[in-house]
Amino acid sequence: MTLRPFRFGIVAGHVPDIAALTALVRRAEEFGFDTFLTPDPMGQHDPLTVLSGVAATTRLRFGTFVLAAPFRDKHMLAWQARTLHTLSGGRFELGLGTGRPGAEQITARLGREFGSASQRLAMLAETIAEVKQDEDRPKLLLAGSGPKLLGLAGREADILNLSWAPSTTVPEGDVVIERFRQAAGDRVDDIELNLNLISVGNEPAPWVEKFIGATTAELAERGAVTVLPGTPDENALRLRELRERWGVSYITVNADFMAQFAPIIPMLRP
Numbered sequence: 001m002t003l004r005p006f007r008f009g010i011v012a013g014h015v016p017d018i019a020a021l022t023a024l025v026r027r028a029e030e031f032g033f034d035t036f037l038t039p040d041p042m043g044q045h046d047p048l049t050v051l052s053g054v055a056a057t058t059r060l061r062f063g064t065f066v067l068a069a070p071f072r073d074k075h076m077l078a079w080q081a082r083t084l085h086t087l088s089g090g091r092f093e094l095g096l097g098t099g100r101p102g103a104e105q106i107t108a109r110l111g112r113e114f115g116s117a118s119q120r121l122a123m124l125a126e127t128i129a130e131v132k133q134d135e136d137r138p139k140l141l142l143a144g145s146g147p148k149l150l151g152l153a154g155r156e157a158d159i160l161n162l163s164w165a166p167s168t169t170v171p172e173g174d175v176v177i178e179r180f181r182q183a184a185g186d187r188v189d190d191i192e193l194n195l196n197l198i199s200v201g202n203e204p205a206p207w208v209e210k211f212i213g214a215t216t217a218e219l220a221e222r223g224a225v226t227v228l229p230g231t232p233d234e235n236a237l238r239l240r241e242l243r244e245r246w247g248v249s250y251i252t253v254n255a256d257f258m259a260q261f262a263p264i265i266p267m268l269r270p
Contacts (some may be wrong), residue, residue, distance in 0.1 A: 002189045004249035006239070006268040009035030011196065012255040013066050013142040014043040021053050024255065029060050031262040032269075034119045035093065037065035037252060043105065049081050055088040063093030064194075065252070066143045066161065069124040070099050070107050070114050078130040085138040094131060095141035095161065098124050098149070121148055128156050143193065145176045147183070153191070154183035159250060168244070169223045177246045194250040198226045200235065200260040208254065220250065228261075236267040 010028050015021040028036055036049035036054050047064050054062040058074055067077070084092040098120040099107070107114040115123065124142075131137055141159035146149065153160045181188050199216040200207045209215050220229035225242065226234040242248050253261045 001247050002193060003243060003247065005270055006243070006249050006251065007034040008261070008265055009033060009037050009061075009065075009250070009252040010255040010258050011037045011039065011252055012042070013039055015045075015050065018053055019227075020109065021050065025054055025057060028255075028258060029057065030249055031258060032265045033060070033258070033262075035061040035063060035120075035252070037063050037095070039065055040067045040071065051084060053094070055084060055092070061091045061093060061268040062088070063138075063141065064095040065097035066097040068099035068103050069096055069127050069138070070103070070112055071110055072112075072127075074123075074127040074130040076123060076131070077127060081131055081138055082134055085136070090136075090138075092138045093141055095143060095159075096127060096267055097126060097143040097163070114235065121152065125152060128152075132156070134245040145179075147179060150176075150180050150183040154180065154185065154187060157191055159192045161196060161252075162248070163196070164226075166198055166219060166226050167198075167214065167222055167224050168226060170225060173225055173246065192250050193246065194252060195225065195248040197228055197251065197253040197257070197261070199259040200228045200253060200264075202229050203260075205256070207256070228264075232263040232267065236264050239264070239268060 008233065012024055015024060015072055025036055040047050042050050051062050054060065081094045104114040128140065131140065139158040140156065141161055142149065142153040142157040143161035143163040144153065145162055145164045150160050160180065162176060184191055198212065199208055205216050216227050219227045228238060239251060
């Protein structure tokens with residue numbers, strides 16, 4: 001297993017206007033983050049439209065975290081991805097998935113069919129094939145931890161987001177990582193592994209907790225790998241240990257914890 005250099009991203013779930021977006025992006029650059037990512041949808045907004053404002057930066061990479069394949073026509077999405085990739089000089093990263101629970105309502109509003117799990121996986125595979133028709137294309141991030149998604153990621157992904165449960169512990173993570181390695185085979189060193197963090201530090205985060213059904217302190221007590229409750233030195237050591245164990249090198253964090261995570265970045269730079 002080849003150990004990649006660390007890189008760091010923030011996931012911004014909401015911005016009220018362009019001024020707030022610009023300020024958030026500039027702050028991320030100043031803190032030393034490498035990527036700016038948006039979920040689907042981004043609040044009430046379309047993430048690809050929002051990201052067109054980030055394309056005007058000069059260094060920061062940016063991407064989706066992740067687009068739900070059922071929401072969009074594959075031909076239109078490939079066109080939009082190609083545009084952002086080209087206009088930004090290759091800084092756009094296309095994150096794709098099959099859609100989170102509750103996404104049926106959004107799909108219906110868009111006049112599309114959500115479909116069964118197998119149908120959504122097929123939609124995802126078709127979208128990937130459409131995007132990959134372009135030789136010059138954005139990096140492709142896939143999100144998931146189930147056997148079928150990991151199989152697809154092992155064949156097609158440039159980056160894999162380990163989208164496991166918030167309470168996932170190291171032993172539970174070992175199972176998913178081994179499943180990924182088996183699925184990736186000879187491509188295992190070609191795929192960058194991403195770990196997304198729910199919280200950083202010891203402060204309560206009620207706005208996060210209402211979505212996960214547990215407090216961040218409870219997750220930390222269980223040993224969940226999705227939270228970093230320690231000091232910057234302790235947290236940097238934790239991330240080094242996880243990179244050694246699993247090969248995870250791309251660390252993303254909720255934008256609300258950007259300032260708390262920032263002191264860790266220089267500790268993990270080469």
